[in-house]
Amino acid sequence: MVDALHESKGGFIKDGKLILRLNKKVEIKIPERALEWLNKRLAENPDRKTVRVFERRGRLVAQIILHKENIVIPPSNPLLVVVDINSSYGVVVHYWDGKLIKTEKYKPPNRGMKWHSARKLMKLRDNLYNQGCLTQEKINIYSALIRRTLSGSSRSWVQQTVDKIVRRIRRIAKRHKKDPLVLIDIPNDESLRGSVLQRTLLSFVKYFENILSWYGIYWDESRLYSKICPQCGSELDLEMRTKNARIMVCKNCGFKEERDKIPLYWALIKIKLLPNP
Ligand SMILES: [Zn+2]
Incomplete structure (x- = not known):
């Protein structure tokens, strides 16, 4: 109804x-x-x-x-926000206005503890079932408990993180007197398929796009590479790995940059290709 x-x-x-x-x-x-x-x-x-x-x-x-119905056209001179969603870190957000203003990283919660509890519940359930102590109805209760144990935290992480990022986008755009343009690189990692992390990241994307639309912020999904050279299109090699960064280098043209920043170069190429109002 x-x-x-x-x-x-x-x-x-x-x-x-x-x-x-x-x-x-x-x-x-x-x-x-x-x-x-x-x-x-x-x-x-x-x-x-x-x-x-x-x-x-x-x-x-x-x-x-x-x-809320919002018709949004891409702003011509935007505050560029690049949201790179990847399996190794989670969510990386770059803010760009002629130069890089800020980069922020958000990591989904570690579900290790929850998995531990869930596994204990499963073991208990199976033991009791094998001893003939459980009816089907009771098994259903255990299953519901296990689902409950594993849910919740990632959902609230998604909501809190999206709210935080959208608030920041609006604040920085206001400060720079510009309309934001958000490019989102969605995960397309074969190894992640069907995993809990992928579900979390995909629900992040869905909720994020929803909230952006609510505020009338232009967004687009776009493949932003981190392993392809933005200058010549060659494949990049990992040159060096430090504690906080992975430096990628192009053997063909000499381009060199931190891996997390490379999607930003691609975003700058892609916004030139967007239809102009
Ligand atoms: Zn190159």
Whole structure:
């Protein structure tokens, strides 16, 4: 069931509660943090507000969906933001305005501890099952517990990191009096396929693009290489590895740069190819 979020319609928010007019009136208290977030977003004037109400495993689920229509054209003289998502570090963000302003790195949380707990739960479940102590219903409870143990932290990492980056983009763009243009290099690593890390990084991309669109920030997905020379297109070789950096060098033309910075060179080439307004 879908209804507009308005006092004269099927659902609305009042005194920190979501009030639904279903067959009978239902009031759901909204958690404080969620309410704070919701109020901020509502103040940003979404075009469409809907509440989706449905039942899942015997529980009533209410989702508040806000939608904003933004038509964004690429700015002609932008603050360039390059977001490089890679398996070895996580997320690297470069800010460029004629020169490199800042580079920031964000690493997804280490799931080692969680895996440890999850494995213990699995072992316990299997032992009990082999001894005939568990019914199918109880096995399902264990499975739910294991899923619970492994979820959560990466989701909140995604949200917090995206919020932090978008806030920074808007702040730096304002300071430089420019509109931001965001280029995102999505992971395409065969070795990552189906892994937890890939799922985290892909959900990062999806949420990030969503929030950028919300604020009317132009973004594009683009392959930004870190192993191909931006000057001549030859393959780069790793020349030196230090604790914090990997220096890549081109045997053909002599180009030399830190590996993490090379996608930025490609981004500068690519924004010249974008359609101009
Ligand atoms: Zn070269």
